[in-house]
Structures are given as structure tokens and as C-alpha cells.
Amino acid sequence: MSWAKFISTGWDLRWATTGIATVMWLAVACTSQDDVTLLEQRAHELNEVIMCPVCPGESINESQHTLAVQMRAIVNTKLAEGAAESDIKAFFVERYGQSVLLEPSRRGFTLLVWVIPPFGAVVAAIGLYYVLRTMRRPRSPVASPTAALQLTEDERARYFEQIEAAIGETNSEEQRSRADG
Amino acid sequence: MGQISLVIALLVAGYATLASFLGAGLRMPELALSGRYGLYALPLLLIIPSMSLVDAFVSNDFSVRYVAENSNLAMPVAYTWVAMYAGNAGSLLFLALVLSGVSVIAIAGLSRKLPHTGAYAAGILMLTLTFFLAIIVGLANPLERLPITPADGQGINPLLVHFGMFIHPPVQMTGLVLVTVPFSIAMGAMMAGRGGHDEWVSQGRLWGMITWVVLTIGLLLGAWWAYTILGWGGYWAWDPVENSALMPWLAMTAFVHSIMVQKRRGMFRMWNMVLIITAFAMAQMGMFINRGGPVPSVHSFAESSMGWLFLAFMGFTLLGSLIAFWWRSGTLKSRETLDSMLCRESIFLLQNVLFLTVALVTLWGTIFPIFSDVAQDETVTVGAPFFNRVNGPIILALVALMGIGPLLPWRRATRTNVVRALKYPVAAGIVTAVVLALLGIGQPVALAAFSICALVVTGIIHEWVRGTMSRHRSGESYPIAFGRLLARNRPRYGGYVVHLAIIMLAVGAIGSSFYGVQRDMVLRPGDTGTLGDYSFKYLRVEETLFADRVEEVAELEVYSGDSYLGLMRPFRAFYPDFRIAATRGAIRSTPIEDFYIVPSEFNEDGRAVFRILINPLVWWMWAAGPLLFAGVVLGLWPQRQPAPATLTVRALSQAARA
Numbered sequence: 001m002s003w004a005k006f007i008s009t010g011w012d013l014r015w016a017t018t019g020i021a022t023v024m025w026l027a028v029a030c031t032s033q034d035d036v037t038l039l040e041q042r043a044h045e046l047n048e049v050i051m052c053p054v055c056p057g058e059s060i061n062e063s064q065h066t067l068a069v070q071m072r073a074i075v076n077t078k079l080a081e082g083a084a085e086s087d088i089k090a091f092f093v094e095r096y097g098q099s100v101l102l103e104p105s106r107r108g109f110t111l112l113v114w115v116i117p118p119f120g121a122v123v124a125a126i127g128l129y130y131v132l133r134t135m136r137r138p139r140s141p142v143a144s145p146t147a148a149l150q151l152t153e154d155e156r157a158r159y160f161e162q163i164e165a166a167i168g169e170t171n172s173e174e175q176r177s178r179a180d181g
Numbered sequence: 182m183g184q185i186s187l188v189i190a191l192l193v194a195g196y197a198t199l200a201s202f203l204g205a206g207l208r209m210p211e212l213a214l215s216g217r218y219g220l221y222a223l224p225l226l227l228i229i230p231s232m233s234l235v236d237a238f239v240s241n242d243f244s245v246r247y248v249a250e251n252s253n254l255a256m257p258v259a260y261t262w263v264a265m266y267a268g269n270a271g272s273l274l275f276l277a278l279v280l281s282g283v284s285v286i287a288i289a290g291l292s293r294k295l296p297h298t299g300a301y302a303a304g305i306l307m308l309t310l311t312f313f314l315a316i317i318v319g320l321a322n323p324l325e326r327l328p329i330t331p332a333d334g335q336g337i338n339p340l341l342v343h344f345g346m347f348i349h350p351p352v353q354m355t356g357l358v359l360v361t362v363p364f365s366i367a368m369g370a371m372m373a374g375r376g377g378h379d380e381w382v383s384q385g386r387l388w389g390m391i392t393w394v395v396l397t398i399g400l401l402l403g404a405w406w407a408y409t410i411l412g413w414g415g416y417w418a419w420d421p422v423e424n425s426a427l428m429p430w431l432a433m434t435a436f437v438h439s440i441m442v443q444k445r446r447g448m449f450r451m452w453n454m455v456l457i458i459t460a461f462a463m464a465q466m467g468m469f470i471n472r473g474g475p476v477p478s479v480h481s482f483a484e485s486s487m488g489w490l491f492l493a494f495m496g497f498t499l500l501g502s503l504i505a506f507w508w509r510s511g512t513l514k515s516r517e518t519l520d521s522m523l524c525r526e527s528i529f530l531l532q533n534v535l536f537l538t539v540a541l542v543t544l545w546g547t548i549f550p551i552f553s554d555v556a557q558d559e560t561v562t563v564g565a566p567f568f569n570r571v572n573g574p575i576i577l578a579l580v581a582l583m584g585i586g587p588l589l590p591w592r593r594a595t596r597t598n599v600v601r602a603l604k605y606p607v608a609a610g611i612v613t614a615v616v617l618a619l620l621g622i623g624q625p626v627a628l629a630a631f632s633i634c635a636l637v638v639t640g641i642i643h644e645w646v647r648g649t650m651s652r653h654r655s656g657e658s659y660p661i662a663f664g665r666l667l668a669r670n671r672p673r674y675g676g677y678v679v680h681l682a683i684i685m686l687a688v689g690a691i692g693s694s695f696y697g698v699q700r701d702m703v704l705r706p707g708d709t710g711t712l713g714d715y716s717f718k719y720l721r722v723e724e725t726l727f728a729d730r731v732e733e734v735a736e737l738e739v740y741s742g743d744s745y746l747g748l749m750r751p752f753r754a755f756y757p758d759f760r761i762a763a764t765r766g767a768i769r770s771t772p773i774e775d776f777y778i779v780p781s782e783f784n785e786d787g788r789a790v791f792r793i794l795i796n797p798l799v800w801w802m803w804a805a806g807p808l809l810f811a812g813v814v815l816g817l818w819p820q821r822q823p824a825p826a827t828l829t830v831r832a833l834s835q836a837a838r839a
Contacts, residue, residue: 015642015646019609019612019613019635019639020612020616023612023613023616023617023635024616024620025773026613026617026631026688026692026798027616027617027620027621027622028773029692029696029773029774029797029798030622030627030692030695030696030797030798031621031622031696035698035711035712035713036698036700040700044699048565048566049564049566051562051564057418057420057421057562057564058418058420059564059565062411062415062418064753064762064764064779064781064792065762066782069781069782069790072701076701097559097560098559098560098561099550099559099560099561099562100562101561101562102562102563102564102565102566102567103564103566103567103570104549104553104561104562104563104567105561108557109553109556109557110553110557110561112549112552113545113546113549113553113561113563113567114567114571116545117538117541117542117545117571120538120541120542121538121575124534124537124538125534128530128531128534131530132519132522132527132530133522135448135518135519136518136519136520136521136522
């Protein structure tokens with residue numbers, strides 16, 4: 001479709017305008033971020049990967065437990081003092097153990113948790129490819145719908161004649177049996 | 182009375198299981214029929230103990246152990262009506278009651294249409310029910326009496342005292358139990374040796390969809406509850422119990438799509454069996470994790486030591502299903518083949534595989550801490566960051582497939598029709614990304630996600646517009662044309678409506694997880710603060726003493742720019758008996774963003790710590806629920822069967838001659 005034609009069709013234009021308006025509206029919704037300082041952003045990201053030790057599964061960002069509130073304060077102070085993310089994580093791991101981190105480390109046995117999913121996905125993809133290839137191979141030429149479409153006009157006419165004859169027979173049989181009953 | 186009725190119910194369910202299986206296997210229809218009548222009697226037998234349990238709660242009868250453990254005098258009366266499912270034993274009774282009810286509905290429909298399948302399906306349903314009832318009678322009897330009657334009960338976990346308690350738990354539990362119905366229909370058809378006839382498919386699809394929508398609504402309600410009560414502005418935490426409800430949902434989502442391929446094309450017969458077995462196993466796995474499974478969770482309300490029994494039952498049913506599958510796999514061969522690797526069928530299959538991948542990744546991450554404990558004697562936590570990182574991209578790919586799949590033709594897609602179908606959607610996707618980037622919206626991943634959403638929506642709307650326009654040209658007005666378009670092919674257009682709802686969910690999830698902002702603030706009464714365009718003034722806090730809790734309600738004046746939005750009253754309630762503080766945020770929700778205030782702490786010296794959040798687009802997630810429900814109803818609404826085949830063939834042959 002050429003551009004001139006695209007613009008001349010009023011409907012397309014109206015749809016395009018609606019679409020762009022929707023997108024702009026999305027943009028309006030997503031701009032509050034400008035207000036957040038880098039330090040706040042870093043603290044937030046860190047809070048999300050540190051678990052509150054007394055509320056299993058919840059990060060200190062989520063939990064409103066007193067301990068979580070205190071730990072958030074520690075994170076803020078340390079970041080303001082210029083500590084690196086890894087230092088702060090190490091600080092909490094020393095006190096509460098490895099399980100205080102919500103994101104398992106990528107070393108040793110724990111590496112498995114990260115490696116298995118992509119490995120499984122690759123295996124699944126290969127499996128899927130082979131399955132689709134097998135399914136594509138027609139088992140008999142007659143069953144293939146493409147073969148059916150390649151009938152000549154004569155063949156097709158004969159085919160439909162036979163069908164109609166069969167229908168006619170069934171119908172008259174039915175009528176006969178109804179008349180009997 | 183309730184006790185006796187429970188024991189009778191167990192015996193009847195056991196009999197119904199045996200009678201149904203034997204009657205079906207030995208071809209003794211009378212025996213199977215007697216099993217079916219047993220099945221019909223069970224809801225009546227189970228309503229009696231349920232009523233007596235509810236009555237014990239309402240009348241504060243603390244001589245019943247379960248009531249003493251899960252209620253007290255301070256509990257609001259309305260909650261005593263639903264406290265039945267607050268703990269382990271009572272929720273099992275609730276599950277059993279629901280299962281017996283849906284069994285009657287399913288089997289009544291099934292035994293008329295598919296007698297062979299029906300008997301086996303009844304057997305499977307009754308086997309599951311027998312398992313539940315055996316646990317209730319033997320190990321977790323909610324009607325058990327205490328030797329001495331305490332003056333007051335221990336009360337309910339205060340986090341459960343919320344309006345969500347009336348709707349989320351029953352819907353979620355019903356969803357999990359409902360998975361048994363499509364499972365039993367599919368397995369029943371297979372065991373009857375009729376899996377290769379696709380007659381079970383319409384019933385399987387119907388119950389599959391019902392299960393799916395109940396599970397979906399259950400998950401949405403849970404997310405909404407978490408959002409309003411847990412007080413961190415989030416709705417999904419990849420908590421083990423959330424995961425255990427998500428896994429069967431994922432498998433069911435794969436199933437309700439894949440079953441359409443069998444309905445339309447007679448393919449994927451074995452695959453559908455695999456999917457429904459997986460869904461059922463995952464629902465059992467969910468029960469295992471939920472009931473005192475080995476992983477810590479914020480949901481440990483119904484914890485007990487019987488999780489392992491559920492694991493054993495899961496192993497048993499899984500093994501049984503696999504044996505049945507192996508025994509009957511010969512009947513499940515499909516004669517149809519694909520003409521091309523690129524067609525709607527192959528997208529369906531890819532989608533199924535991806536859904537299963539997400540489910541398995543979720544399972545893997547949820548149970549990995551157990552392996553780690555055993556293997557290296559170190560406790561690790563696998564939390565939200567892991568799941569977001571691994572599942573996020575797969576889910577995004579699934580959303581993209583949701584846009585592409587329905588636009589491709591069955592059997593074979595050629596280059597021309599792929600280009601024609603995807604021209605507008607892809608263009609819309611690209612334009613969206615470019616416009617958002619030009620407007621200064623950052624975060625490439627979120628831009629890609631928004632762009633994929635635009636692709637899906639454009640694809641759906643394009644289909645609707647094209648269909649409506651072509652009807653309009655034949656003389657119908659636009660609204661009528663649109664209505665008739667939807668009514669003509671209900672499964673298809675119902676599916677589109679559901680897809681739109683899913684996009685609304687996706688938009689909410691993307692907006693809030695990538696563009697949400699939050700700030701913790703320390704304010705004294707009279708202080709003001711700002712976040713984004715909002716400014717607010719902390720006026721005062723009021724402390725009220727209740728029998729069971731202390732409530733501290735803060736009052737804030739909130740402005741957006743210059744316009745006054747009103748007072749917001751977030752509060753924090755402390756329950757001394759439980760040493761639990763429940764925070765309840767105050768939310769001002771609009772389709773653009775939620776402004777959310779949570780009180781974290783009120784200090785003696787008058788300082789208060791607030792968390793202020795702006796969560797963009799979350800409103801759309803809750804709005805998606807009703808739309809999704811409407812879509813499923815449209816998709817399932819009975820449609821008059823197409824005219825008998827003889828007429829079609831005759832018309833065809835006349836057309837061919839003409």
C-alpha cells in the first residue's frame with residue numbers, strides 16, 4: 001500500500017491517530033521516574049534482593065516488619081557513605097547467612113538453579129523441531145489434502161456424483177422406513 | 182451427626198470409586214450406575230458436616246478443637262461464616278464439598294453424552310474425593326472435640342480478616358479442585374479406549390475453560406488482596422504458595438489452547454493427555470507445598486504435617502496416569518499431518534511448550550532450596566529476582582505468540598498471508614516503541630514489552646474492524662455488525678476478548694514493575710512531602726484501642742499539582758496476641774496510576790515513617806478480571822450446531838456442478 005493511499009483512506013488515519021494517542025497516554029503514565037534520585041534507585045534495587053530474615057520469602061523492600069524497616073535504614077546509610085552493592089550484600093550475608101539473598105549466587109552447587117532452565121529450554125526447542133518435522137511428513141499420499149485438491153475437473157464431477165447418489169439412497173431408504181413405521 | 186455423616190461419606194465415596202471402575206472395566210453397567218448414584222449422594226452427605234462446622238463457628242462453640250484454634254470471641258460475626266476454610270482441616274472439608282458438587286454436575290452431563298467415558302471419569306473423581314475424605318476422617322477431622330472446653334479460642338490470623346477472605350480462598354481452592362474434572366474426563370476417555378474419538382473434546386474443553394477461568398480469577402483476587410493489604414504496593418512475589426497456584430494455571434492455559442487444535446484438526450491427542458496429566462499433578466503438587474510443604478512461605482495458614490501424603494497421592498496418580506497412557510497410547514494416534522512447519526498448529530505447540538517451560542522453571546525454583554539443603558547443607562533462597570529474570574523473557578515471548586498465532590492460518594502459512602496478517606500489527610509495534618522512546622521513556626526491556634502489547638492489540642482490533650466492515654458493507658449498522666461478528670464464531674472472538682484482557686494485565690504488570698516509584702519518608706504532623714506530581718501533608722495520627730488490636734490511623738491531605746484530591750487514611754493495626762502488625766495502605770487509583778501511602782512505623786516522639794508509591798497502570802490489572810470473565814463466557818456460550826452433514830455435502834456438490 002502506498003503512502004498516498006494510506007493517507008487518503010480516512011479510516012486508517014483515524015485508527016492511526018487513536019493508536020498514537022493511546023501510546024502517548026502510556027507515556028504519561030510512566031514518567032514519574034524522573035523524580036527519583038540515583039541513590040534512591042540503587043537502594044530500591046538492593047532492597048529487592050535482600051530477604052527479611054524473619055518473614056520468609058519477603059524482601060526487605062516488601063516487608064513492613066520492624067526488622068525490615070531497620071535493614072532498609074542500614075542500606076540507605078551505607079549507600080550514602082559510598083559503600084558498593086556487593087559490600088552491603090556481604091554485610092548481611094555475614095550476619096544472616098547465604099539465604100538472606102533472594103537471588104541465589106552463581107557459584108558451586110547453586111549455579112545449577114541458573115543453568116538447568118536454559119539447558120531445558122534448548123532441549124525442548126530441539127525436541128519441538130523434530131516433532132514438527134515428523135508431523136509434517138504425510139503418512140500416506142491419499143490422506144494429504146493437497147493431493148485431494150489436485151483432482152481434475154472430471155474426477156471431481158464423478159466424485160460429487162457418487163456422493164449425491166449415496167445421499168439419495170440413504171434419503172429414500174429413510175423415507176421408506178418412515179413409511180413402514 | 183456431622184461425624185457420622187463424614188464416615189458415611191467416606192464409605193460411599195470408596196464404594197463409588199470401586200463400583201465405577203469395576204463397572205466400567207468389567208462392562209457391568211448396573212454396577213457403574215450404582216457407583217454413579219453414590220456419587221450423586223455425596224454432596225448431601227458432605228453438606229451436613231460442613232453446616233455443623235459453620236454452625237460451631239457462628240455459635241462460638243470452642244469445644245470443637247478446630248473452632249478453638251481458628252476463631253475467638255472477638256472475631257467479627259461475618260467472618261465466622263467463612264472461618265471454616267481458614268485452617269487445614271476445614272479447608273480440606275471445603276475442598277471435598279466442592280469436589281463432590283462439581284462431580285455431580287460434570288458426571289450428570291457426561292454420563293448422558295459419553296457413557297463409557299463417564300464411568301471411568303466418575304471413578305477418578307471419586308478416587309480423589311476418597312483420598313480427601315480419608316485424610317479428613319483419619320488425620321484432620323475438623324469436628325473433633327476437645328476434652329475440656331476453653332473459654333475463648335485462639336483466633337484467626339489477623340491478615341485473614343479482610344474482605345478478600347470471602348472471595349479469594351474459596352475461588353482459588355475451587356479452581357485447584359476443578360482441575361480434577363477435565364483430568365478425569367480426559368483420562369476417562371482414554372481408559373475407555375475412546376481417546377482417539379474426539380467426542381470427549383467438547384466436554385473436556387468446556388470443563389478445561391471453566392477450571393481455567395476460576396483459577397485465573399482466584400489468582401487475580403489473590404493479587405488484589407496482596408496489593409491492598411500487604412502494604413508494599415506489590416501483587417505478586419513468586420512466593421512458593423503463589424507459585425504452586427500458578428503452575429497448574431500455566432498447564433491449564435496450555436491445555437485450553439491445545440484442546441482447540443484437537444477440536445478443529447483432530448491432532449495433538451497424546452499431547453493433550455500429557456498436558457492434562459501435568460496440570461493435575463501440578464495441582465496436587467500445589468496442595469503438597471501449601472499444606473506444610475518443606476518451603477517457607479508467607480501463606481503458611483493451613484500448614485500441617487500432611488503435605489507428604491499429598492506428595493504420595495500425586496506420585497500415585499501420576500504413576501497411574503502414565504500406566505493408563507502407556508496402555509492406551511495406541512488409541513491416541515492422529516491421522517492428520519501438518520502441511521508446513523509454519524502454521525497455527527505449530528504456534529500452538531510452541532506456545533504449549535513455552536507454558537510448560539515457565540511451569541517447570543517455577544517448580545524448579547520453588548523446590549531448589551530443598552535440593553540445596555540436602556546437597557550442600559546450606560540454605561539458599563530462590564526469590565522473585567530469579568523468577569523475574571528467567572520467566573520474564575519466556576512470558577514476553579508468549580505474549581508475542583498470542584499476537585501472531587491467531588492471525589496465522591491453519592495447516593499452512595505462506596509468505597504472502599503471513600505478511601498480510603502481520604503488516605499492521607508489526608508496524609504498530611514498531612511505532613509504539615519509537616514514539617515511547619522519542620517521548621523520553623527509558624528501559625529497553627519495557628519498551629519491547631509495550632511494543633509487543635501494541636502488536637497483539639492491533640492484530641485483534643484489525644480482525645474485528647475487518648470483520649465488522651465486511652458485514653457493514655452487506656447492509657448492517659456498525660454495532661449490529663460488530664455484535665453479530667462476535668456471536669458468529671464464539672470460541673474465536675471469546676478468545677480475542679480474553680487475549681485483550683491478558684494484554685491489560687500485561688500493561689499493568691509492565692507499567693508497575695518498570696516505572697513504579699517509591700520513597701520512604703519520615704514526617705512529623707504538619708510536615709509536607711512530594712513524590713512525582715503529588716504533594717501531601719501529614720496532619721495527625723489517631724490511636725484507637727479494640728478488644729484484639731490497636732489501630733493507628735494516619736490522616737494525610739493529598740494534592741496532585743494544584744488540585745486537592747482529598748484526605749487519605751492509611752492505618753496500621755497491631756495484634757498483641759499474634760505479635761503481628763497489619764498495615765493497610767490508602768490507595769487513590771486512576772487508569773493512569775495509583776497513588777499509594779503505607780505507614781511503616783509510628784514512633785513515640787511523633788515521627789512517622791511512610792512509604793509513598795506511584796504505581797503506574799495497575800488499575801488495568803483489576804479491570805482485566807471482568808473482561809476476561811466476559812470473554813470466557815462468550816467463548817463457552819452454546820452455539821447452535823452447524824447444519825447436518827448431508828445438507829452441507831449436497832450444497833457442496835451443487836456448488837461444484839454450478
